[in-house]
Amino acid sequence: MEIAQVRRKCFISYHHEDEREVHQFIQKFDHVRDIFIARGIGAGMPGDVLNSNNRDYIMRRVRALYLGNSTVTIVMVGKCTWARRYVDWEIASTLRDDVRNKRGGLLGIVLPSAVNSPKAPPRLKDNLESGYAEWYHYPTSAAQLSRMIETAYSAREELKPKNDRLLFSYNRECRP
8 A cells, every 4th residue: 555645845945046947846746646736926026015023023924915825835946046035034934933834845956047156045955064954966756855855854853953043134236
């Protein structure tokens, strides 16, 4: 008897310039049974969705409004993803463990367009170095993606993330 795999709710974090590649990723894998349920914001996000400098408020609102009940955040790493404040906020919110939401697992996947010069967002890099997150090249199969997601999901219970970096107040200048 085969045991059914749990389909994880994954928040997809990315820079809007990579939206075409991210949608291709979702189309390729979201329809595959038992892999993941994709959640994301999309490119239509206005500039100041959260007009505040209060870190706790920002993290609560990002988690409540955008990450919802996801259990793993997949950071789709393009050439300038590292420089985006909303990506930083999404990662920080994923790592926050509070009364309403447990912290999520975290992983980075390098998009094909960035394979020659990938650069992790600083908060993701902190967690790659601590062992909380993993870094992967674009998956070649549904089974490979499933293993990536399950590794991130398991780490959220077994390891403590690093989330003490100040939040980005603005986007960084990106020179890919």
